[in-house]
Amino acid sequence: MLQYDQLSLNIPDTQKPRVVIIGGGFGGINLAKKLKSKDFQIVMFDKQNYHGFWPLLYQVATAGLEPDAIAEPLRKLFDDCDDFHFRLVKVTGVDTALKQVKTLIGDLPYDYLVIASGSKTNYFGNKQIQQNAFPMKQMTDALNLRSQLLQSFEQASMTKDPGMRQALLNFVIVGGGPTGVELAGSLAEMRKHVLPSDYPGLDFSLMNIYLVEGLDRVLPPMSPEASAKTRQYLEKTGIQVKVKTMVESYDGETVTFKGGEQIRTQTLIWAAGVQGSLIDGLPADAIERSRILVNEFSQVNGTQDVFAIGDVALMKTPDYPNGHPGVAQPAIQQGALLAKNLFRLSKQQVPEPFKYFDKGSLAIIGRYQAVADLPKKLHLSGFVAWIAWLFVHIWYLIGFRSKLIVLSNWLYRFFTYDRGTRIIIRPHVRKDDTVAHEILAKSEML
């Protein structure tokens, strides 16, 4: 079997300054696209070989889109760059004194290091929730959830136990931000238009979708107008919205809220928070609230040639004293500016400080329904916001192929209400569920 010590990074030596980028997300690819390979050698490390368009991840989870519709191979994105080198490997740390990046298969010296490693799910230290809940952060999370949703309907249609049937048909989404809202809306749409014809023997009036938020309104990062409209629409579609509600525990069978209320559910989706994907080896005073403290030039606190951009970076400015929002635009804009600034720094010129241009935010709630907060305190909702949402998401999708697949898929769904990917390819089984493992092994599904 191939061992790690049989592998090596194999990056050619160079006379040009070497920029090492950790992460091919929104920040990393926008930086790499703007850096000129005549001026720099560019090395990108990512633990996955694709760039994911996370705003549409909920559609993969709810059988609306195939995973490859929202992902683009990183090598393909840069196949026209001469001195660009991608390696599929996890970065384990950095040695800022030696100016080396450490990976699972060896170390590499850098001239400039850019950490664009994004964020990961935050369970706020609750190990039990981490073990039993379904996160919504990566492609594998969405595929696990898709299997879980479809398996729940299959099992609900076969169980003789009414209590278990109800637990299978109760879906609890924790986190009333855009991901939670979009998931809830999409599940409600499936309940109305898709599932009754798939499972004619199952009573879908029993299917409950709960959306749970700790603060006093859904979509807390958006305007109160957007929150109010969203809640109104969600409740109209039969979603049970619980605000000011905190989850205390979830053992895989029952969720218990602070105050004692309980719901039996086989599916608790955790979309309640993220934290920076940190890289070991940075100075201790460069880390604050699980993010990397940077100055207005994206330079990591206490370092010279190390930079951080996007979700992992905490850049405090007068306009954003708690850092920029954890959305795609700050990552895209920081990546683009850093490309210019690295060029300036390499020529001993003065870099330009970052100024965030807020283009507004959008969230889809359901068919023909979305909310939008635009610059100059302009708010949109309903059909117009829905059209804006469709347009923006097609526009920002990376790659012509993805745009075409998503657009044709949406058009098909628009006219037919159908969702083509209701397929369980790899059944989801919790690691510790030995009984389920045994049953699936017997039925040759594993």
Ligand SMILES: Cc1cc2nc3c(=O)[nH]c(=O)nc-3n(C[C@H](O)[C@H](O)[C@H](O)COP(=O)(O)OP(=O)(O)OC[C@H]3O[C@@H](n4cnc5c(N)ncnc54)[C@H](O)[C@@H]3O)c2cc1C
């Ligand atoms: C479900 C979901 C929905 C979202 N919806 C929206 C939305 O509607 N609008 C919006 O603007 N934003 C949305 N966001 C947020 C947006 O996706 C992020 O703000 C954006 O991706 C941040 O870009 P980034 O480059 O910092 O990180 P990412 O895009 O997350 O990229 C980080 C990359 O780093 C890699 N990586 C991490 N650690 C390592 C390591 N140690 N070694 C190697 N590689 C590593 C990862 O594999 C990943 O490819 C959503 C996010 C999620 C999860």
